Amino acid sequence: MKMIAAVIKPFKLDDVKKALNDAGVQGMTVTDVKGFGRQKGHVELYRGTTYEVNFIPKIKIEVAVPDEKAEEIIRTITETGRTGEIGDGKIFVYDLLDIVRIRTGEAGKAAV
Ligand SMILES: Nc1ncnc2c1ncn2[C@@H]1O[C@H](COP(=O)(O)OP(=O)(O)OP(=O)(O)O)[C@@H](O)[C@H]1O
Ligand SMILES: [Mg+2]
Known part of the structure; x- marks a missing residue:
């Protein structure tokens, strides 16, 4: 199994969530996060606001899938x-x- 953790732009959450549902994922966890990539110190636009600070609001999606998915x-x-x-x-x-x-005690792929 793989744990896939994606940090995305917040306004993309609905599209990504829908696409993941359509792809048949069994569940997902979504967290508000903030971070920066390789342009640190440079500006990035978020909801019309220019952030000159290092941390930009992002969404992290975590989804556990079988290897073949x-x-x-x-x-x-x-x-x-x-x-x-x-x-x-x-x-x-x-x-x-x-x-x-937790409810059933099932483990491994049966618990995805
Ligand atoms: N090396 C890293 N380690 C941990 N988190 C990271 C890393 N790179 C990016 N992130 C997270 O992903 C978010 C978005 O990164 P971003 O897309 O700006 O990456 P990038 O490498 O600068 O690519 P791009 O040039 O397309 O902007 C960051 O705000 C941060 O939360
Ligand atoms: Mg970047």
Whole structure:
């Protein structure tokens, strides 16, 4: 299994969420985050406001998928999250050791 953590522009959340649902993901976790990429110190626009500080508001989406789904999900996020401007975000992919569904105690792929 893989844990896919994508940092995206906040206004892209609805599009990405819909595309992930259409791709059949079983769940996702969304967090408000802030960060910066390689233009640190340079400006980036967020809701019409120019931020000259380092940290720009972003959304992090985490979705756990079986290995065979990972490539499709990464492609889906890349395509729907892209504006072509700086700050579109990044996708981090981790090997996921285990998942446990607390209600039933199921583990591994059965718990995705
Ligand atoms: N190396 C990194 N480590 C951790 N988080 C990162 C890293 N790079 C980017 N991020 C996170 O992703 C967000 C968006 O990064 P961003 O898209 O600006 O990356 P970039 O490498 O500067 O690409 P671009 O040139 O397209 O802007 C950052 O605000 C930060 O939250
Ligand atoms: Mg950047």
